[in-house]
Amino acid sequence: MKIHKLKPQNTTLKPKLRVAAYARVSVDTLHHSLAAQVSHYSTLIQKNPTWEYAGVYADEGITGTSTTHRTEFKRLIADCDAGKIDLVLVKSISRFARDTVDCLHTVRQLKEKGIAVRFERENIDSTSEDGELLLTLLASFAQEESRSIGDNIRWGVRRRFAEGIPNGHKAPYGYQWDGEMFRIIPAEGKIVKEIYRRYLAGESAYAIAKSLAGRGITGRQGRPIEQTTVKDILSNISYTGTMALQKNYINEGRVRKRNKGELPMYLVDGVFEPLVSKADFDKAQEMRKLRAERAVNRNPVLLPFSGMVKCGCCGGGFSRRTAGKYRRWGCNTRERKGRESCDSRPIKEEELVAAVRAVMEKNNFDATELRRKVSKIVIHADCVEFHLTNGRIKKTARIYNGQRGSNPFTNKVYCASCGSKCERDTWTKGNKVWACSQPRTKCQLRRLPESELRDAAASFFGDSCEGQIVQNVERITISDDEVIFQLKEGGAYRWQRQ
Numbered sequence: 202m203k204i205h206k207l208k209p210q211n212t213t214l215k216p217k218l219r220v221a222a223y224a225r226v227s228v229d230t231l232h233h234s235l236a237a238q239v240s241h242y243s244t245l246i247q248k249n250p251t252w253e254y255a256g257v258y259a260d261e262g263i264t265g266t267s268t269t270h271r272t273e274f275k276r277l278i279a280d281c282d283a284g285k286i287d288l289v290l291v292k293s294i295s296r297f298a299r300d301t302v303d304c305l306h307t308v309r310q311l312k313e314k315g316i317a318v319r320f321e322r323e324n325i326d327s328t329s330e331d332g333e334l335l336l337t338l339l340a341s342f343a344q345e346e347s348r349s350i351g352d353n354i355r356w357g358v359r360r361r362f363a364e365g366i367p368n369g370h371k372a373p374y375g376y377q378w379d380g381e382m383f384r385i386i387p388a389e390g391k392i393v394k395e396i397y398r399r400y401l402a403g404e405s406a407y408a409i410a411k412s413l414a415g416r417g418i419t420g421r422q423g424r425p426i427e428q429t430t431v432k433d434i435l436s437n438i439s440y441t442g443t444m445a446l447q448k449n450y451i452n453e454g455r456v457r458k459r460n461k462g463e464l465p466m467y468l469v470d471g472v473f474e475p476l477v478s479k480a481d482f483d484k485a486q487e488m489r490k491l492r493a494e495r496a497v498n499r500n501p502v503l504l505p506f507s508g509m510v511k512c513g514c515c516g517g518g519f520s521r522r523t524a525g526k527y528r529r530w531g532c533n534t535r536e537r538k539g540r541e542s543c544d545s546r547p548i549k550e551e552e553l554v555a556a557v558r559a560v561m562e563k564n565n566f567d568a569t570e571l572r573r574k575v576s577k578i579v580i581h582a583d584c585v586e587f588h589l590t591n592g593r594i595k596k597t598a599r600i601y602n603g604q605r606g607s608n609p610f611t612n613k614v615y616c617a618s619c620g621s622k623c624e625r626d627t628w629t630k631g632n633k634v635w636a637c638s639q640p641r642t643k644c645q646l647r648r649l650p651e652s653e654l655r656d657a658a659a660s661f662f663g664d665s666c667e668g669q670i671v672q673n674v675e676r677i678t679i680s681d682d683e684v685i686f687q688l689k690e691g692g693a694y695r696w697q698r699q
């Protein structure tokens with residue numbers, strides 16, 4: 202058997218966002234203010250490691266009139282057109298454009314090219330979910346300029362929607378857009394009212410969903426209204442007649458986040474016909490919070506780990522995810538940005554609990570003791586690391602017994618013949634084999650029994666090597682006569698097939 206070195210694969214880095222800023226300053230304060238703005242923006246941009254400085258464009262202008270030269274503005278747009286910029290920062294909407302129409306036109310033009318405009322004072326990103334709708338509203342107010350925009354603001358602006366709701370605003374269950382506002386669909390509206398009534402009377406979201414399904418009532422796509430849909434309905438403020446904008450936003454790392462007060466929330470009245478009173482809605486929110494807290498207390502296994510499980514691969518947090526009876530903890534980075542951003546493997550909750558028992562040398566699981574003795578639990582591919590409050594570190598090996606979610610070869614095996622992924626299959630007498638995912642008519646790769654794959658792995662990594670495989674092997678390629686284990690740190694092992 203020979204060992205060959207293969208070149209490691211290049212990893213592609215995410216390109217930095219090229220960020221420019223546009224500033225407009227009035228003539229009388231020009232010199233001071235221009236220098237200040239340029240330095241403000243260049244610091245702001247260079248401070249962010251995911252950003253690349255693409256310049257500050259500054260025009261002089263006389264406040265209150267429309268007679269500005271705007272040569273820098275034109276240069277900015279030209280550079281955007283030339284593909285030199287990904288994101289434009291602007292102090293406020295009133296600085297950006299002469300009027301609403303102008304502002305929207307420019308922002309839309311840039312958006313089509315994939316360029317975002319971010320307004321600092323109003324905290325709006327033009328590419329966010331509600332960005333365009335907010336711009337429509339704010340730009341019309343910015344013209345008046347006398348108003349201060351920035352805190353939570355409430356409008357009665359039904360007429361402003363006369364042109365139609367911008368793209369991406371689907372009607373929630375119970376409503377349809379009639380060109381002027383979201384009107385109640387009577388049959389669906391009745392269900393929404395029923396959901397609120399029963400929930401406020403003490404029924405659970407689960408029980409309500411179940412009984413609706415029993416009556417054959419379905420949601421928009423003809424699928425039954427599930428527990429999560431009931432919860433969504435119970436937490437959607439639109440049903441009170443008020444539309445909330447900027448419930449989510451996109452952060453600097455281009456990740457969508459829930460707005461928990463980082464940005465202003467904009468409330469718009471008169472867009473939805475109300476189905477539920479504000480008092481009932483508030484009561485439902487309180488009950489949801491209370492029940493969520495109670496549910497946590499009822500399940501002592503869930504609570505103790507929260508916030509203390511970290512990813513050994515990328516350093517991010519691990520969160521609990523459930524699917525049926527299956528409970529596992531997985532990396533948030535990987536969940537949000539995909540496998541390329543973090544190569545960690547999720548861990549079953551029962552395995553985590555077993556690891557705690559082993560480390561604590563106890564048969565029972567004591568949440569209070571865990572919190573007192575352990576400050577952090579780091580999940581690696583080959584082990585679970587407990588950082589104790591006394592400064593020591595204890596480790597237990599990860600378990601890969603081949604069952605669901607714990608097969609060491611998962612997502613690593615590829616076909617040398619056609620390049621496709623290989624899948625784990627059951628062959629004769631329940632024996633497991635790894636076979637090309639392409640149909641036999643397209644690819645005739647010789648199936649590899651898992652027992653042989655394990656033998657091959659053991660010959661390179663030793664017995665009980667599952668954790669090491671997950672940790673160190675980048676890719677396993679199967680051809681008709683050999684198996685190649687490509688290592689993450691470069692190099693490879695070659696196994697002659699039997």
Ligand SMILES: [Zn+2]
Pocket residue numbers: 512513514515516517532533534535543544545
């Ligand atoms: Zn991770």
Ligand SMILES: [Zn+2]
Pocket residue numbers: 616617618619620621637638639644645646
């Ligand atoms: Zn194949």
